[in-house]
Amino acid sequence: xxxxxxxxxxxxxxxxSRYYEHVEINxxxxxxxxxxxxxxxxSKDQCSFIEYKDFKLVYRQYAxxxxxxxxxxxxxxMAVYELIHNFVEVLDKYFSRVVSxxx
Amino acid sequence: MPAPIRLRELxxxxxxxxxxxxxxxxxxxxxxxxxxxxxxxxxxxxxRNVAKLLYMHMLGYPAHFGQLECLKLxxxxxxxxxxxxxxxxxxxxxxxQDVHLLMTNCIKNDLNHSTQYVQGLALCTLGxxxxxxxxxxxxxxxxxxxxxxxxxxxxxxxxxxxxxIRKVPELMEMFLPATKNLLNEKNHGVxxxxxxxxxxxxxxxxxxLAHFRKVRQLSSSQLVPQLVRILKNLxxxxxxxxxxxxxxxxxxxxxRILRLLRILGRNDDDSSExxxxxxxxxxxxxETSKNVGNAILYETVLTIxxxxxxxxxxxxAINILGRFLLNNDKNIRYxxxxxxxxxVQTDHNAVQRHRSTIVDCLxxxxxxxxxxxxxxxxxxxxxxxxxxxxxxxxxxxxxxxPEFKADCASGIFLAAEKYAPSKRWHIDTIMRxxxxxxxxxxxxxxxxxxxxxxxxxxxxxxxxxxxYKAILGDYSQQPLVQVASWxxxxxxxxxxxxxxxxxxxxxxxxxxxxxxxxxxxxxNMSASVTRGYAxxxxxxxxxxxxxxxxxxxxxxxxxxxxxxxxxQQRAVEYNALFKKxxxxxxxxxxxxxxxxxxxxxGPTEIVQTNGETEPAVLETKPPPSGLQPTNQANDLLDLLxxxxxxxxxPTAPTSKPASAGGELLDLLxDLNLTGSxxxxxxxxxxxxxFLLDGLTSQPLFNDIAAGIPSITxxxxxxxxxxxxxxxxxxxxxxxxxxxxxxxxxxLDMTDFVFQAAVPKTFQLQLLSPSSSxxxxxxxxxxxxxxxxxxxxxxxxxxxxxxxxxxxxxxxxDLAEVNNFPPQSWQ
Numbered sequence: 001x002x003x004x005x006x007x008x009x010x011x012x013x014x015x016x017s018r019y020y021e022h023v024e025i026n027x028x029x030x031x032x033x034x035x036x037x038x039x040x041x042x043s044k045d046q047c048s049f050i051e052y053k054d055f056k057l058v059y060r061q062y063a064x065x066x067x068x069x070x071x072x073x074x075x076x077x078m079a080v081y082e083l084i085h086n087f088v089e090v091l092d093k094y095f096s097r098v099v100s101x102x103x
Numbered sequence: 104m105p106a107p108i109r110l111r112e113l114x115x116x117x118x119x120x121x122x123x124x125x126x127x128x129x130x131x132x133x134x135x136x137x138x139x140x141x142x143x144x145x146x147x148x149x150x151r152n153v154a155k156l157l158y159m160h161m162l163g164y165p166a167h168f169g170q171l172e173c174l175k176l177x178x179x180x181x182x183x184x185x186x187x188x189x190x191x192x193x194x195x196x197x198x199x200q201d202v203h204l205l206m207t208n209c210i211k212n213d214l215n216h217s218t219q220y221v222q223g224l225a226l227c228t229l230g231x232x233x234x235x236x237x238x239x240x241x242x243x244x245x246x247x248x249x250x251x252x253x254x255x256x257x258x259x260x261x262x263x264x265x266x267x268i269r270k271v272p273e274l275m276e277m278f279l280p281a282t283k284n285l286l287n288e289k290n291h292g293v294x295x296x297x298x299x300x301x302x303x304x305x306x307x308x309x310x311x312l313a314h315f316r317k318v319r320q321l322s323s324s325q326l327v328p329q330l331v332r333i334l335k336n337l338x339x340x341x342x343x344x345x346x347x348x349x350x351x352x353x354x355x356x357x358x359r360i361l362r363l364l365r366i367l368g369r370n371d372d373d374s375s376e377x378x379x380x381x382x383x384x385x386x387x388x389x390e391t392s393k394n395v396g397n398a399i400l401y402e403t404v405l406t407i408x409x410x411x412x413x414x415x416x417x418x419x420a421i422n423i424l425g426r427f428l429l430n431n432d433k434n435i436r437y438x439x440x441x442x443x444x445x446x447v448q449t450d451h452n453a454v455q456r457h458r459s460t461i462v463d464c465l466x467x468x469x470x471x472x473x474x475x476x477x478x479x480x481x482x483x484x485x486x487x488x489x490x491x492x493x494x495x496x497x498x499x500x501x502x503x504x505p506e507f508k509a510d511c512a513s514g515i516f517l518a519a520e521k522y523a524p525s526k527r528w529h530i531d532t533i534m535r536x537x538x539x540x541x542x543x544x545x546x547x548x549x550x551x552x553x554x555x556x557x558x559x560x561x562x563x564x565x566x567x568x569x570x571y572k573a574i575l576g577d578y579s580q581q582p583l584v585q586v587a588s589w590x591x592x593x594x595x596x597x598x599x600x601x602x603x604x605x606x607x608x609x610x611x612x613x614x615x616x617x618x619x620x621x622x623x624x625x626x627n628m629s630a631s632v633t634r635g636y637a638x639x640x641x642x643x644x645x646x647x648x649x650x651x652x653x654x655x656x657x658x659x660x661x662x663x664x665x666x667x668x669x670x671q672q673r674a675v676e677y678n679a680l681f682k683k684x685x686x687x688x689x690x691x692x693x694x695x696x697x698x699x700x701x702x703x704x705g706p707t708e709i710v711q712t713n714g715e716t717e718p719a720v721l722e723t724k725p726p727p728s729g730l731q732p733t734n735q736a737n738d739l740l741d742l743l744x745x746x747x748x749x750x751x752x753p754t755a756p757t758s759k760p761a762s763a764g765g766e767l768l769d770l771l772x773d774l775n776l777t778g779s780x781x782x783x784x785x786x787x788x789x790x791x792x793f794l795l796d797g798l799t800s801q802p803l804f805n806d807i808a809a810g811i812p813s814i815t816x817x818x819x820x821x822x823x824x825x826x827x828x829x830x831x832x833x834x835x836x837x838x839x840x841x842x843x844x845x846x847x848x849x850l851d852m853t854d855f856v857f858q859a860a861v862p863k864t865f866q867l868q869l870l871s872p873s874s875s876x877x878x879x880x881x882x883x884x885x886x887x888x889x890x891x892x893x894x895x896x897x898x899x900x901x902x903x904x905x906x907x908x909x910x911x912x913x914x915x916d917l918a919e920v921n922n923f924p925p926q927s928w929q
Contacts, residue, residue, distance in 0.1 A: 014161065022199070025163060047437040047471055047472060050471065076358055078397060078398035078438060079355060
């Protein structure tokens with residue numbers, strides 16, 4: 001199950017967030033900060049799946065924008081990885097130059 | 104009032120803020136404007152304001168004052184209003200807020216709206232945040248929409264049904280008839296959501312699962328063949344622009360179907376058989392050049408491993424995973440390692456074939472991959488490959504990140520224990536671990552290791568020599584130093600005598616050994632525990648070394664005034680050993696016998712703390728269940744007092760505060776009491792030589808004339824126990840109670856044991872009873888004497904426990920005696 005969907009830029013500013021489970025509003029900012037810290041510390045040749053607390057993070061980087069999806073054990077990580085790309089392509093089709101805009 | 108700014112402008116403004124404080128200021132200003140606008144009940148701009156509010160909420164600022172506004176928007180007739188209103192409801196409202204129930208009516212109306220988009224909005228919102236009451240009310244509407252022919256609505260209704268089922272599982276049956284035709288759709292959206300709905304139903308309820316599995320009359324309506332057919336179409340059909348992702352047709356739907364097949368096929372032979380073909384087909388036909396194909400293969404492999412597939416298929420699956428491991432893409436390797444970890448228990452041999460690739464992954468740069476590879480490597484170690492694997496793992500231990508070292512070290516220890524080909528190899532491996540990752544080794548490894556060393560008797564000389572060499576250079580790694588000090592303490596004589604078969608013996612003098620131990624003691628890097636080890640080791644050497652005893656005495660006496668309480672206590676006791684109890688010293692400090700294997704990984708066991716189980720040395724009695732909690736004072740005192748008392752009772756540790764200073768006698772005096780809770784075994788102590796003053800050989804007569812009245816302490820089931828009292832003249836705080844137990848039934852009571860406990864302010868001593876059989880028909884009694892010391896002259900209370908065998912069965916009873924006459928304790 002997807003727990004949350006985040007779009008965060010390199011400076012740590014949240015551009016989009018959608019939570020599918022209840023999380024307190026002050027905990028959200030903390031969560032986002034930690035998540036982006038984890039993603040920023042990864043290098044290029046490391047895999048895109050991070051184990052974080054009791055769920056997994058699947059992240060994908062587009063220039064200066066990180067898209068991070070939190071999933072639990074029942075999801076197929078690679079399918080979610082594809083899903084992220086699909087999402088970006090859809091956005092691109094509807095609103096052009098979406099990545100640079102969001103950045 | 105000027106028109107409120109649009110959302111886009113707000114976003115642009117916020118983005119220009121350079122600091123967090125600036126951003127907060129802007130947002131607060133805007134919030135104030137929005138709030139006043141809400142107060143004015145402005146219909147035209149409400150939508151815009153709520154949109155801005157939602158954006159600010161997403162950034163993390165509180166927005167609860169917008170909840171009612173969302174409701175108003177939902178109730179409006181304009182589509183744009185409804186859209187924002189429902190979005191707001193999904194983000195801001197949930198079942199925790201009471202206002203959400205007000206939405207129920209709106210949603211109900213909108214579910215029956217003429218426009219499908221409005222209906223869709225309502226379904227979406229209900230499926231996102233509907234509470235159980237709302238779901239119950241609206242489930243009927245959702246079910247109706249599930250049967251409609253409009254695919255846009257059908258797919259949303261299916262997802263909404265999933266949420267309803269999650270919230271109110273009892274309603275699952277309601278949706279069952281509607282699912283019959285769901286899979287006949289052509290629209291992939293509907294197919295996808297229907298599969299999700301079916302998956303949810305099967306996961307939640309085993310009845311549903313059985314229902315979907317069973318054979319029905321028309322084979323076309325069976326679920327598994329239907330799914331297989333859909334999957335086949337997806338794979339075989341040509342290019343379909345609508346659903347294509349990098350050359351594969353709708354991979355998301357394929358993955359979902361595969362997952363549902365997994366749930367259906369688990370533990371079910373018939374279903375598994377029906378899907379064997381399609382799984383083989385998917386596994387062989389899918390393109391693996393892109394990530395998409397690999398995602399599908401991954402799901403296929405998971406499914407094959409989970410269902411009751413035939414062995415050929417399983418081998419195919421593991422080979423796919425092996426291929427993944429060789430792929431350059433990190434994600435795929437990670438995924439492969441994770442799946443292999445899951446399957447290694449069941450298909451051990453097949454996974455062994457890929458062992459070399461797995462071991463290579465240990466050298467990968469990625470942290471997640473390394474961790475997986477490490478876990479998998481440990482799972483793959485067996486008797487045949489242990490040497491090779493260990494080499495790799497030790498190399499890994501050298502070079503890995505600190506967060507892995509502890510786990511790796513523990514894993515190596517476990518594996519070495521299970522599969523060590525020879526003792527020497529085992530010890531070498533452990534030494535290697537201690538020297539490379541010494542400070543990360545877990546605390547319980549030290550006693551385990553010590554026990555292992557004692558057990559390998561022929562290796563003692565070799566071991567101690569190697570350990571000595573190891574700490575010569577560097578004594579900062581605590582576990583290593585602890586083990587080394589212990590060994591040097593035990594086997595120091597072997598070290599200086601220079602006997603060693605396995606290796607070139609080194610020339611070491613006694614002074615050098617003492618030098619190294621003293622430097623451990625002095626060093627700032629040594630932990631308190633380590634210092635304790637070192638001091639005890641030095642002490643033990645006093646019997647093993649011949650020419651340096653004076654030096655040892657000096658060291659020990661220096662630490663008698665150490666600031667560290669533990670060290671001071673030890674030093675003082677050892678000093679006492681030199682002075683008063685010198686005759687006992689050799690016996691005490693003898694070589695440790697081979698220890699019994701105690702279970703590892705026991706969280707509560709402090710088995711041989713600091714290697715000190717000196718009570719075990721005196722093998723006159725069986726070791727006290729190996730679980731003596733540490734209390735240095737007690738251990739030593741048990742020994743010194745123990746030679747006089749048989750058996751030594753595992754004394755209640757809590758009641759004995761360890762006092763530094765050598766008041767040994769007082770502590771020894773305390774030992775002989777049985778004032779502990781009833782759990783202590785019935786003490787049959789012979790008269791100890793030193794006891795509470797005035798009790799031993801004092802005549803027990805009673806000056807206070809005409810006696811204290813005796814009481815019946817217990818009378819049940821034919822067993823009667825009377826207490827008679829006497830006070831000692833010499834010590835007015837002592838009361839002597841004589842109990843008489845008699846049996847009025849027709850059968851004897853055998854193995855009679857009387858135990859007593861008193862409150863903390865008292866002290867109790869039980870002497871031996873006259874016998875353990877109470878003859879029947881009151882023809883005889885058992886007498887036993889209890890001495891009670893009552894220095895604070897408090898009211899005497901006692902709890903007694905009686906155990907005996909009667910009429911062939913074991914009886915046990917607990918009772919409290921409160922009716923002591925006042926003269927017995929005042």
